[in-house]
Amino acid sequence: MRRRAVLAAPLLLAARRARAAEAKVTIDNFVFTPPRLEVPAGTRVVWTNHDDIPHSVVHSGRPPGFKSPVLDTDETFARIFDMPGTYDYFCGLHPHMKGLVVVT
Amino acid sequence: MTEHPTRRHTLECMAWAGTGLIWTITGGVPRSALIGTAEAATGFTFAQMSDSHIGFAREPNMDTPGTLAEGLAAVKAMVAKPAFILHTGDVTHLSKPAEFDAAEKLFGSIGLDTHYVPGEHDVLDEAGTKPFIARFQARHTQGGEGGAYYSFDAEGVHFIGLNNVVDLKAGGMGNLGTAQLAWLERDLVGRSTSTPIVVFAHIPLWTVYEKWGWGTEDGAQALGLLKRFGSVTVLNGHIHQVMQKVEGNVAFHSARSTAFPQPAPGAAPSPGPMKVEAARLRSMLGVASVTLVPGQGPLAIIDTPLGA
Incomplete structure (x- = not known):
């Protein structure tokens, strides 16, 4: 029984991920594209850094509601947005870089 | 002693001749001359190094430890022996322990003290400033708990190392914060x-x-606290190129990186690394040395490209 439960957990997680719609944000030349992303609740948003310089994705709230680890070249960060709302974010290294996720 | 202590020149365009440039600031008026003149060899001298970015291994520089070692060798070879090195941050590229290890080993290899302040690339770990402080600022009394800022005195000069790379706010630039500004004010109280x-x-x-x-x-608030002093020199990194200006009694100077050059403001779509060809790279990396000439107050800043 116990063994089955251990096996089931990753499967459930995988199933949930497969169902979630995905949206992409890229980072090129110190810019989040698209700068404003509108998605339905439950969407998995994936950020990919294409720059030669590391960046991060930090929610603008204080304290931030979410924060990525530092993303080196071609690294990604994903977050599922379950709750409708407006999420401002910026790069923790280069705070002039800003983006917005609107969850409907 | 300077050869022409009374001669004053207005800010001149930087005339690069491959070997670097000396800046002598007398009464707030900077004077430039080519390196190798007598000014370079007198007074109390320290070196500035910046933006080593150990861990970065992409175009245009696959060997940042190698170019840092070249920079350190240039410091060691200076005619005016530097008393120590100031490092203006981004020692590492991703704050990884192995990157800190490699940098510490290289700086430890030339027999000079190095005083560090962090860059945003040095505080990426979950523990924030703590690993950087433990490794690079242990000798200094912190101005604030975990703040990574401090001051010390050498040869009659008061050195203030500030941290403007944490608690950055969306849409903003560098940030000192109220606690650090309050400490700076206290630090300056009673100083002549x-x-x-x-x-x-x-x-x-x-x-x-x-x-x-x-x-x-x-930054303007910090500079306001420094207004009453007759000679203030502000040394920065971050932008991987030499820029300088003088405002009142304050001389600003930014140093080259030893890792990779960045474009002039607005000269490229982004401030990312300039992909320069290998033959040109070393002319765009470098170190700076600063000399205080006793009794006269001028600080001479010499920027030396690695390719010199």
Whole structure:
């Protein structure tokens, strides 16, 4: 029984991920594209850094509601947005870089 | 002693001749001359190094430890022996322990003390400033708990190392914060206005280019606290190129990186590394040395490209 439960957990997680719609944000030349992303609740948003310089994705709230680890070249960060709302974010290294996720 | 102590020149365009440039600041008026003149060999000298970015291994520089070692060799070979090195941040690229290890080993290899302030690339770990402080600022009394800022005195000069790379706010630039500004005010209380002040911090304290975040939100407040001093020199890194300006008694100077050059403000779509060809790379990396000439107050800043 116990063994089955251990096996089931990753499967459930995988199933949930497969169902979630995905949206992409890229980072090129110190810019989040698209700068404003509108998605339905439950969407998995994936950020990919294409720059030669590391960046991060930090929610603008204080304290931030979410924060990525530092993303080196071609690294990604994903977050599922379950709750409708407006999420401002910026790069923790280069705070002039800003983006917005609107969850409907 | 300078050869022409009374001669004053207005700010001249930087005339690169491959070997670097000397800057002598007398009464707030900078004078430039080519390196190798007598000014270079006199007075109390220290070196500035910046933006080593150990861990970065992409175009245009696959060997940042190698170019840092070249920079350190250039410091060691200076005619005016530097008393120590100031490092203005981004020692590492990703704050990884192995990167810190490699940098510490290289700086430890030339027999000179190095005083560090962090860059934003040095505080990426979950533990924030703590690993950096433990490794690079242990000898100094912190101005604030975990703040990574401090001051010390050498040869009659008051050195202030500031941290403007944490608690950055969306849409903003570098940030000192109220606690650090309050400490700076306390640190300056009772100091004679004739004390030469050297401030070093990673991101420029003056606004170089707001669009790329090249400035410090509350830098003007720090500079306001320094206004009464007769000689203030502000040394920064972050922008990987030499820029300087003089405002009143304050001389601002940013140093080259030993890792990779960045474009002039607005000269490229972004401030990312310039992909220069190998033959040109070393002319765009380098170190700076600063000399205080006793009794006269001028600080001479020499920028030396690695390819010199």
